[in-house]
Amino acid sequence: MSDDNHKKKMKAEALWIAGFLVVLAFTAGLNFYITSQKDFSIATKMTGSNSIPNGSIPIVVTGYQWAWSYTYYNSTGKQTFVDNLNITVNQSYTLVVTSIAGAQQFAVIHDLYIPQMGIQIYAVPGQNNTITFTPDKTGTFVIECVEYCGYEHYLMRGYLTVVA
Amino acid sequence: MAGKAGIVLVVTILLLSGFSLLYVFNAPTQTAGGLTDPSNLPVKGTMNITIYADSGGWNYSHGPINPTLYIPLDYIVTFTVIEEDNLPHTLTINKGAKENSGASLTLVSSGQLTQVPGHVAKATYEFFTTGVYTYWCTFHPATMVAQIQVNATASNGTTANSSAVNSAVPFHSFQPYSNFVEPVSMMIMKTMKTAAVMVH
Amino acid sequence: MSSTGLLITASIVLSFFFIFLFLLYYKYLSVKTEVDVAANNENYYDYSSYLIDKKKTSSAISLNSFIMNDSKSIGIRFLITSIVFFFIAGTFGVIMRVSLFYPHPTLFAGKEVLYDILTTEHAILMIYMWAIGSALGLAYYLLPRFLKLKSDKFGNFSSWSYWIWLLGGIFILLSRTSTRWYYYPPLALELTPYGAGSMNWLAVIGIEMIMIGVTISAIVLVRNIIYERSDSIPLSKMPLFAWSVLFTLIMFLASAPFLMTAMIMLFYDFVNPVFFTGSSSSPLFFAELFWTWGHPIVYIAILPQFGLIYEILPKFTGNKVYSYTSGVIALGLLLPLSELVWGHHLMESGFGIEWGLFFSTASLFVVIPSAITVFNYIGTMWTATKIRITIPMLFVINGIMDFVIGGITGVITAVLPLNEQTHGTYWVTGHFHFVFMGITVGIAFASIYMLWPSLTGGRVYNRRLAGWHFALTAVGSMIMSMGWTVGGFLGMPRYVSGYFARYQIYQDVAIIGGVIIGIGQLFFLANLLLSMSAAPQTETSNALEDAYKNLSMAGGE
Numbered sequence: 001m002s003d004d005n006h007k008k009k010m011k012a013e014a015l016w017i018a019g020f021l022v023v024l025a026f027t028a029g030l031n032f033y034i035t036s037q038k039d040f041s042i043a044t045k046m047t048g049s050n051s052i053p054n055g056s057i058p059i060v061v062t063g064y065q066w067a068w069s070y071t072y073y074n075s076t077g078k079q080t081f082v083d084n085l086n087i088t089v090n091q092s093y094t095l096v097v098t099s100i101a102g103a104q105q106f107a108v109i110h111d112l113y114i115p116q117m118g119i120q121i122y123a124v125p126g127q128n129n130t131i132t133f134t135p136d137k138t139g140t141f142v143i144e145c146v147e148y149c150g151y152e153h154y155l156m157r158g159y160l161t162v163v164a
Numbered sequence: 165m166a167g168k169a170g171i172v173l174v175v176t177i178l179l180l181s182g183f184s185l186l187y188v189f190n191a192p193t194q195t196a197g198g199l200t201d202p203s204n205l206p207v208k209g210t211m212n213i214t215i216y217a218d219s220g221g222w223n224y225s226h227g228p229i230n231p232t233l234y235i236p237l238d239y240i241v242t243f244t245v246i247e248e249d250n251l252p253h254t255l256t257i258n259k260g261a262k263e264n265s266g267a268s269l270t271l272v273s274s275g276q277l278t279q280v281p282g283h284v285a286k287a288t289y290e291f292f293t294t295g296v297y298t299y300w301c302t303f304h305p306a307t308m309v310a311q312i313q314v315n316a317t318a319s320n321g322t323t324a325n326s327s328a329v330n331s332a333v334p335f336h337s338f339q340p341y342s343n344f345v346e347p348v349s350m351m352i353m354k355t356m357k358t359a360a361v362m363v364h
Numbered sequence: 365m366s367s368t369g370l371l372i373t374a375s376i377v378l379s380f381f382f383i384f385l386f387l388l389y390y391k392y393l394s395v396k397t398e399v400d401v402a403a404n405n406e407n408y409y410d411y412s413s414y415l416i417d418k419k420k421t422s423s424a425i426s427l428n429s430f431i432m433n434d435s436k437s438i439g440i441r442f443l444i445t446s447i448v449f450f451f452i453a454g455t456f457g458v459i460m461r462v463s464l465f466y467p468h469p470t471l472f473a474g475k476e477v478l479y480d481i482l483t484t485e486h487a488i489l490m491i492y493m494w495a496i497g498s499a500l501g502l503a504y505y506l507l508p509r510f511l512k513l514k515s516d517k518f519g520n521f522s523s524w525s526y527w528i529w530l531l532g533g534i535f536i537l538l539s540r541t542s543t544r545w546y547y548y549p550p551l552a553l554e555l556t557p558y559g560a561g562s563m564n565w566l567a568v569i570g571i572e573m574i575m576i577g578v579t580i581s582a583i584v585l586v587r588n589i590i591y592e593r594s595d596s597i598p599l600s601k602m603p604l605f606a607w608s609v610l611f612t613l614i615m616f617l618a619s620a621p622f623l624m625t626a627m628i629m630l631f632y633d634f635v636n637p638v639f640f641t642g643s644s645s646s647p648l649f650f651a652e653l654f655w656t657w658g659h660p661i662v663y664i665a666i667l668p669q670f671g672l673i674y675e676i677l678p679k680f681t682g683n684k685v686y687s688y689t690s691g692v693i694a695l696g697l698l699l700p701l702s703e704l705v706w707g708h709h710l711m712e713s714g715f716g717i718e719w720g721l722f723f724s725t726a727s728l729f730v731v732i733p734s735a736i737t738v739f740n741y742i743g744t745m746w747t748a749t750k751i752r753i754t755i756p757m758l759f760v761i762n763g764i765m766d767f768v769i770g771g772i773t774g775v776i777t778a779v780l781p782l783n784e785q786t787h788g789t790y791w792v793t794g795h796f797h798f799v800f801m802g803i804t805v806g807i808a809f810a811s812i813y814m815l816w817p818s819l820t821g822g823r824v825y826n827r828r829l830a831g832w833h834f835a836l837t838a839v840g841s842m843i844m845s846m847g848w849t850v851g852g853f854l855g856m857p858r859y860v861s862g863y864f865a866r867y868q869i870y871q872d873v874a875i876i877g878g879v880i881i882g883i884g885q886l887f888f889l890a891n892l893l894l895s896m897s898a899a900p901q902t903e904t905s906n907a908l909e910d911a912y913k914n915l916s917m918a919g920g921e
Contacts, residue, residue, distance in 0.1 A: 045714040106550035115855020122713040129714040146788030146857040151558040154860035155252040170896025181455040193475035
């Protein structure tokens, strides 16, 4: 291999590496920027009551084999819904998600997923995870469990209705 | 040698794939320890029981919620489950006065139900030992749970009677949901059941 | 079945098994004695080294491969077995795909758990039996010639490793487990059809045996590469495939203990659930242990194939690999990076934003070696004066394309805000099927086609059938993975036997692709049947094994 050819090859490779390093740096920067936004929220282990932001309504979500139950606290007391959840638009909600044993032997891991809201959060036994979101459009959306949790895993789903 | 090896290899691959598939298809799909019918059980008669599946409780808007069912021994019972809401349900039984206190048997699985109100699913089962059973829905074990009393010396007259009446009414024998037949047969059924409960 | 009938069946099966064992032993004695005598006469310490130096007879597919303990025979064993498991798991895959045609379960109505069993078996068998098996098979088969081994010792250890690995695979098949391939504990401990399947404990033993088997093989191969390599081949001149196998096996040996520990703890939990369900414990501990292994295994499944691409490409472009050094560096960089990124499987589990950002950024670093590798491939083709398009070359080109798509979809998942949208959906399934169908399956078949004359004792494959095999595999996997990727981004959940009707179109597209792939593999079987029934037509040598010759050659294609 001639020396000249070798240099050319080195140059092409260096250019290529530099090129995708720029793309990667841009991606990483975007990643940091978006996650630092105020309305960005990701599943976080709950350590105290300060996990629920001011003005956000907590909804306790419990996954068991195989249904979701939502306990909704307001001034008059609490209400429990199974599978389907009704909420109000432009109101901040904090989901406190955990898992309990249903009719089966153990409490197992579930994963609550609302694709249209971009919300995903694991339900881990013995741990409360929180995530905050604000629905900004009305309509009916789907709620799914996306972590395999046994026989009827596919039926562990429901509808999220956002009303004005 | 190598020529034969090719045929052997291809045949082995096809056979093993087929057998593996068959093996998996024969996997147990529900546990029923102690609840599966032994073959050649004596049969004394048949009986129909209709219950409404509602997440609030069995028969939530149809008379007493979570009724205790009285079933005589060695009768083939046809459970008719009518869905009342759009949530998944099962009809699961086990021995004992508490749900999930032992091996359970799902008579009507949520796969048979459609989450469409009014849909009807059926299952038959013959209780071959006396005692207290629990029937519940695995999705809503907190609300939809009640007991079954299986008596060997059941008041034969009552059960035979109810069985006769129920078989006379052509109820739920047609899969397409009929708006006319259903409410009428339901009314008859409800009165029959209240009568049966009162007798007991 | 009554217990008497069961006993009779069991004794008949056992008798056949023992008759088979006896025949094998009988054959083993005669063949081995023959070779042993010949090796002794030539002053060889062991017959394996003698076979590698003098003879190539044992390098074709035959029952002898299951008896002899030389590297080539063991390679063929692994290769044949992995192909068998590929077809078993592939059948599972096609059937479970077909069962998803309607939004509600139809084929498996009332017994939806069958879908879960098929999916779990498909995943575990494809990864542990096909991906690892075919890689080990090709490594055992190719390395003796690549490295000009001084001697071929420890064949009996390799043989043990094969049988342990095979038994592990059979155990997994027999267990009919329905956890996913990552065994998340509280569910894996539910030994009922509603949880993990009644015999999930057998699958745990099976995984442990597979890991033990592959560990033995890994040690033997690493030792071969480092100590038994011919003195004429310094590390700096070692073929890239040998480098990739070395890195893969080191990666395996470094990460396997995490899974082996986790599986032992899980097995203890069947008896007494303390480790992952106790009050001071969390099921996530298992997930962390698992993914410390579970991410490297994904690279283990593709790294040997990256090395094979480096070996196959020059045979059809006629020039050297663009840059040997950067190729080695790129393969080596995956070693540390593979251990750093496991957290991106658990970003939604409550890790919080700090851990999420760390693993998200670490995952972006994996792009660097992958991009260097792809650049090397493209550069090699770019600088070629003439590219000969053959079936293996088509598989390679398709593999590179699929890897680029699969890689980009993977990076998108690793970005934290998008992970919330794509994790747990068919997007991820589409991502890794792009990579696995293109690289793991495609390159393994490309190598098998290259090795065809050697494996079948001088036969050539039917090019028309092989062309159909390639076309249907490539087109089918593209349709299938595209359907998944698009549907997954819209929120189609993975691993469900029934789904919201709004996703039916994506599922049906993927089903069409899956069935096309299934039909394509039948062409491979037909090819095997037809070409091996014909008389030998060519030399038993092949181009792939001539690692030090870069000219375009006809042999092997």
